[in-house]
Amino acid sequence: MSALGGLHILGLRASSAPPVAGQPAESSPSSHTHTQDPLLARFEALGATCHNYPVIQIEAAGVDDALVKQQVMRFSDYDKAIVISQHAAQLAGWWLDRYWPMLPVGIDYFAVGPASAQPLRDQGVTVVVPESGYSSETLLALPALNAVQGERIIIFRGGQGRDLLEHTLKARGASVDCCELYRRVVDARHREAIGELLRAQSPLVLLYSGQVLDALLRVVPEAYRVKLKSLPIIVPSERVANLVRSRGFHSVHLAASALAQDVEHSVLDWYTRAR
Numbered sequence: 001m002s003a004l005g006g007l008h009i010l011g012l013r014a015s016s017a018p019p020v021a022g023q024p025a026e027s028s029p030s031s032h033t034h035t036q037d038p039l040l041a042r043f044e045a046l047g048a049t050c051h052n053y054p055v056i057q058i059e060a061a062g063v064d065d066a067l068v069k070q071q072v073m074r075f076s077d078y079d080k081a082i083v084i085s086q087h088a089a090q091l092a093g094w095w096l097d098r099y100w101p102m103l104p105v106g107i108d109y110f111a112v113g114p115a116s117a118q119p120l121r122d123q124g125v126t127v128v129v130p131e132s133g134y135s136s137e138t139l140l141a142l143p144a145l146n147a148v149q150g151e152r153i154i155i156f157r158g159g160q161g162r163d164l165l166e167h168t169l170k171a172r173g174a175s176v177d178c179c180e181l182y183r184r185v186v187d188a189r190h191r192e193a194i195g196e197l198l199r200a201q202s203p204l205v206l207l208y209s210g211q212v213l214d215a216l217l218r219v220v221p222e223a224y225r226v227k228l229k230s231l232p233i234i235v236p237s238e239r240v241a242n243l244v245r246s247r248g249f250h251s252v253h254l255a256a257s258a259l260a261q262d263v264e265h266s267v268l269d270w271y272t273r274a275r
Contacts, residue, residue, distance in 0.1 A: 002047025007271055008203035010194070011040045012212050014184065015054035016087070039206075039260045043267065051197055053190035055215040058087050058158065060182045071154065071179045072096065076104035078177075079151040080144075082165065083111045083127075084136070085158065089119040091181040092156040097123070112139050114259065134257045135237055136164045149173030158182040186215045198224040198231075204267065205233040208258055210243045217247065232274070234266050 040050040061068045072095045075081075083089040089111060096103060109127045111117035113134030117127035130138035139145065152175045155165055159180045169176050197203060198220070205228075207213055220228050232251040235241045236258035244252050255266035 005047035007048040008201045009043055009048050009050045010203040010205045011052045012055050012207055014056040014058050016058045053194050054187055055219045057185045057187040058182050059185055060091055072099050078154045080108045080153045083116050083156045086115045088156040088181055089116050093119050093123050140168050154179055156181055186218055188219050191219050195221040195224050198227050205231050207233055207235055
């Protein structure tokens with residue numbers, strides 16, 4: 001029998017919107033963020049049946065967004081640049097390539113984790129990440145982000161995210177600008193499919209953030225919310241685990257981080273014990 005034979009998995013990772021209206025795909029920032037979920041593909045190779053139903057859609061800032069353009073064109077003024085997600089890194093890479101064919105020197109780059117860093121690393125940029133944990137808290141614990149008095153820092157992110165990085169760095173004496181490269185929109189297109197899945201199966205749920213949790217509870221039909229909260233759910237951090245528990249979920253399992261290998265290990269460990 002396959003390692004995950006018989007298991008149904010509900011994946012909720014945010015999806016990317018189509019390219020900006022009126023722009024060819026290759027010239028649109030959002031076109032660079034549309035990728036398949038390799039983790040779910042891995043689970044299917046191990047015998048699971050995966051249901052990829054994103055409940056949040058990422059909408060990239062338009063190519064004529066005046067504020068983003070202004071911040072990117074002033075990029076050489078900054079001492080440090082931080083990307084807080086893989087989407088942010090992909091979009092930052094697109095914008096920087098558009099206005100800075102040769103990146104300015106003297107800027108240090110940071111990312112919350114390896115996945116967030118990879119799009120910039122693929123462009124030859126050296127990016128510092130925490131050794132483990134992969135969160136805003138572990139990023140802020142880096143010595144280079146403690147001694148920031150008088151420095152200018154730009155944070156590439158999406159709107160409606162956590163403000164911990166911005167507020168903490170300002171409290172440490174830095175001047176901080178947030179470059180909002182995308183926004184998150186609740187995506188209810190899969191409402192009926194999720195309801196049908198919950199009616200027919202008891203899937204393992206993969207949930208990566210509090211925002212995805214909020215969107216999921218808005219999308220899931222009311223008749224299935226009690227069952228949803230009884231399902232096993234894998235989360236990437238204690239902070240998200242606490243949020244999930246506070247919403248009434250009963251079977252919460254903590255992965256070491258949001259890295260694919262850590263989530264995979266958590267799923268395999270849970271399934272081995274649940275059988």
